[in-house]
Amino acid sequence: MGRDKPDMIRGTLDMLILKVLSLEPMHGWGVSERIQQISEDALQVNQGSLYASLHKLTREGWIRSYWQVTENNRRARYYALTRAGERQLGLEREHWERLASAVTRILAAT
Amino acid sequence: MRWISEIVFRLRATLCPGRLEREMDEEMAFHLEMEARKLLQRGMTPEEAMKQARRNFGEPMRHKERARESWGITMIMNLRNDVRLTLRSLRRNPVFAGVAIFTLALGIGANTATFSVVNGVLLRSLPFPRADRIVFLCEVRPDEARNCHTASPPNVADWANQSGSFEALGVFRWWPFMLGTSEGSRSVAATIATPGLMDVLGFQPALGRLLQPEDQAEGRRNVVVLSHDFWQSRFGGDPGIVGTTLDLDGSPFEVVGVLREGNDPPSLQPGITQIWTPLHIDPRDERHRNWRGFYALGRLAPGVSLSEARQEMESIRVGLATQHPETNAEWGLQLTTLQDRVVGGVRTTLLFFLGAVGLVLLITCANIANLILARMSSRERELGIRAALGADARRLAGLLLAEGLVLASLGAGLGLLLARFLIPSSSPWLPQGSLGWGRWNWTPRSWPSPWG
Numbered sequence: 001m002g003r004d005k006p007d008m009i010r011g012t013l014d015m016l017i018l019k020v021l022s023l024e025p026m027h028g029w030g031v032s033e034r035i036q037q038i039s040e041d042a043l044q045v046n047q048g049s050l051y052a053s054l055h056k057l058t059r060e061g062w063i064r065s066y067w068q069v070t071e072n073n074r075r076a077r078y079y080a081l082t083r084a085g086e087r088q089l090g091l092e093r094e095h096w097e098r099l100a101s102a103v104t105r106i107l108a109a110t
Numbered sequence: 111m112r113w114i115s116e117i118v119f120r121l122r123a124t125l126c127p128g129r130l131e132r133e134m135d136e137e138m139a140f141h142l143e144m145e146a147r148k149l150l151q152r153g154m155t156p157e158e159a160m161k162q163a164r165r166n167f168g169e170p171m172r173h174k175e176r177a178r179e180s181w182g183i184t185m186i187m188n189l190r191n192d193v194r195l196t197l198r199s200l201r202r203n204p205v206f207a208g209v210a211i212f213t214l215a216l217g218i219g220a221n222t223a224t225f226s227v228v229n230g231v232l233l234r235s236l237p238f239p240r241a242d243r244i245v246f247l248c249e250v251r252p253d254e255a256r257n258c259h260t261a262s263p264p265n266v267a268d269w270a271n272q273s274g275s276f277e278a279l280g281v282f283r284w285w286p287f288m289l290g291t292s293e294g295s296r297s298v299a300a301t302i303a304t305p306g307l308m309d310v311l312g313f314q315p316a317l318g319r320l321l322q323p324e325d326q327a328e329g330r331r332n333v334v335v336l337s338h339d340f341w342q343s344r345f346g347g348d349p350g351i352v353g354t355t356l357d358l359d360g361s362p363f364e365v366v367g368v369l370r371e372g373n374d375p376p377s378l379q380p381g382i383t384q385i386w387t388p389l390h391i392d393p394r395d396e397r398h399r400n401w402r403g404f405y406a407l408g409r410l411a412p413g414v415s416l417s418e419a420r421q422e423m424e425s426i427r428v429g430l431a432t433q434h435p436e437t438n439a440e441w442g443l444q445l446t447t448l449q450d451r452v453v454g455g456v457r458t459t460l461l462f463f464l465g466a467v468g469l470v471l472l473i474t475c476a477n478i479a480n481l482i483l484a485r486m487s488s489r490e491r492e493l494g495i496r497a498a499l500g501a502d503a504r505r506l507a508g509l510l511l512a513e514g515l516v517l518a519s520l521g522a523g524l525g526l527l528l529a530r531f532l533i534p535s536s537s538p539w540l541p542q543g544s545l546g547w548g549r550w551n552w553t554p555r556s557w558p559s560p561w562g
Contacts, residue, residue, distance in 0.1 A: 028137060029144040047141065047166075048173035051134070056180040059119050072147075077137045 013045070013053050015092040018085055021063055025080035027070070028054055054079060062088045123181045134177055142167055188505070192512030200516070203485075207517075210481050214521025217474030219528030220467045226533050228460050231453050237372060239312035240409075245276075245419065246451040247406040249441045258444055258451075261406035263304070265430065265438070267393030269408075270306065272426045275419035277411045280307025281389070281404035282375060290357030298340070298358075301375050301383040308386075310409040311375070316341075318352035318367030325366075325388040333388065334363040338371040340384035356385075363387065376407075376448065400437040407448065420445050478517070 020026065020034045031054070032045040057063045062085035068078045081089070123130055145163035150156060167173075178187065200207035238244060248258040249265065263281050270279040282303035288295045305321040313320060316338060325333050334356055336345075345351050355362045375383050391398055410419060423443055431438040453460075493506060501509075 027140065027144075029141040032141075033148075047168050048176045051138070051173055052176040052180045055177045059180065061114075074140065074143070075136070076140045077133065 011092075012096070013049055014057060015089065015096060016043075017050075017053055017057060017079075018062065018081060018089040018092065021079055021081045022086065022089055025078045027076040027078050031079070057085070060084075060088075119181070124186060127187065130181070131174075134174060138167075138170055138173065188508055189512060192509045193516055195509070196513045196516045199513075206481065206485055210478055210517050211520045211524060213474050213477050213481075214518065215524035215528055217467075217471040218522050218525030219532060221471050222526060222529035223532035224460075224463050224467045226529065228464050232457060232460060236376070236448060236452070237374070242447065242449060243410045244310060244448040245408045245410060245416065246446050246448050247279075247408055247423070248444050249402055250444050251440055252442050260402050260404050262399055262402045262437075263389065263391050263404055264393045264396065264399040266304075266404070266406050268430055269423065269426060272429070273419075273422050275411055275414045275422050276408040278306045278309035279406065279408040280304045280310045281406045282307050283404050284383070285387075287358045287385070287387075288360075290360065298384045299382060300334075300358075300385045300387055302387055302389050303375075304389050307375075307407060310407045311373070312409075313373045314370045315367045316370045317349065318365070320367055320369075321386060321388045326390060328390055328392055330390075332358070332361055332363040333366045334358065335367045335369060335386040336365060337369055337382075337384055337386070338373065339382070341368045344384075358385075358387075376405075396434075399434055416445060416447060482514075 016035055017031055020031050020038075023034075026034065028050060032047065032050050035043055035045050054063070054065075058065055058079070062082060063079045064082055065077050065079050067075055070076050142160075142163050145166055146156075146159040149159035149162050154162065236244070247261060247266075247269070249261050250258055261281060266279055266281050270276065280303060282301050285300045285302045286297050287300050289298045303321065305323050305325065308320045315335075318335075321333070321335055324330065336351065341347060341351060351365055352367060354365050356365060357363075369386070408419075410416065423445060427438075427441075427443045431441070450457075496506060496509075
């Protein structure tokens with residue numbers, strides 16, 4: 001059983017999903033499109049990781065899912081951020097910023 | 111709140127995995143469709159768009175697998191699948207399955223049955239506190255040493271006075287009374303005992319008091335102690351029962367106490383004991399010295415061993431025999447623990463059986479191991495294909511373990527069923543009632559009758 005190449009820094013996908021869902025509730029495909037759009041195709045979401053993440057976040061209670069009819073009259077599962085998810089997003093953002101600035105400082109060191 | 115959503119999720123996942131699967135299928139199908147629609151808008155033909163969408167999406171099976179892993183129930187699902195798979199493969203190999211399960215059932219059944227008997231007879235102690243300290247004393251004629259006769263109350267009283275080996279000594283026998291009630295009379299089973307017997311057996315009153323030495327004095331008013339069962343069934347557990355009077359054989363008996371539940375005499379006698387009355391005998395009355403119609407039990411004093419008690423009692427017996435040659439000269443005295451008295455003859459046989467069936471179980475295990483080994487060599491291909499399809503070592507080990515589990519469970523189930531029929535309900539050479547699944551009870555069939 002080969003392991004997939006991590007398409008992003010481990011754990012950041014969760015944070016990005018939470019962020020994108022904080023803008024508006026969305027279905028899985030929408031989340032993946034939105035991440036690619038916003039990152040201007042710099043980030044490619046592995047679909048397997050995407051659904052594993054969505055299911056895991058649901059289990060954690062950070063997002064909830066519900067079935068709804070799309071504008072194209074198609075039934076789809078939508079995901080929305082919960083209160084706990086908002087808190088979690090705040091925590092992860094803080095953590096990410098600390099990490100990023102630390103990495104930047106190290107790279108900028110002379 | 112998190113644990114609630116977690117529990118809800120796991121329940122759903124475990125109870126109706128089918129629904130989760132269908133939802134996941136639908137979700138992924140929707141994803142593919144949206145992707146294809148996007149590509150279609152970019153000017154691809156429908157077939158190209160679908161192909162490209164599939165390529166972009168990747169391997170759906172893998173994705174589903176990973177999503178399932180995130181449900182946190184992979185272990186359970188794998189076990190379920192493995193068990194189902196095993197059941198299917200066993201059905202396809204009925205000979206292997208039959209031989210393996212039947213062998214296991216034989217080994218387990220024989221062991222269960224034997225251990226049930228050993229447990230009932232040897233391991234579970236008699237239902238008395240520190241039952242290993244209780245000694246059975248009986249007077250025997252040297253010329254018929256195998257017949258353990260019972261003891262006479264004056265002798266037991268002398269033993270109690272002269273020996274220091276016993277904390278308590280008592281005698282008892284069974285007696286039927288007629289209980290007069292408003293609806294006429296009916297018989298009740300009594301045990302007539304000296305108060306010391308209740309100390310030997312470690313009885314405790316639930317209400318009132320036990321029999322006391324003063325109750326024995328001739329001319330004292332009659333008293334009676336009720337067994338717990340009799341108090342419950344006859345008087346509905348009336349808490350005011352102490353102080354009332356029962357009409358026994360036409361005489362008034364005052365109820366002075368009720369015993370705790372389970373305080374029953376060793377049932378060496380016919381029937382159960384419903385009431386207890388004291389033995390009204392003056393131990394100094396020599397007319398009774400030859401009345402060997404009682405069972406005698408003693409509780410060893412702390413620190414005294416059975417052989418020390420035997421030595422002391424032998425010298426007391428010799429003394430009494432010179433004092434009362436007309437009644438005691440021909441009588442010896444035997445001391446055995448109550449436990450040995452009950453199971454002594456069958457102990458070795460039972461342990462031998464236990465060892466034998468233990469070996470049978472070992473052989474069973476070796477047999478099963480061989481069977482599985484033989485099967486494995488013909489399954490190399492199958493396991494190879496599984497490994498090639500992506501099962502890792504852990505997963506394969508899990509499958510084999512699940513197979514073992516299924517075989518063992520089926521074998522054990524059948525074995526228990528078998529044991530149920532193997533355990534005899536009674537046997538002429540085992541203490542009666544010690545067999546089977548019921549409550550411990552011991553009455554050796556070969557016990558001499560106190561009447562004979």
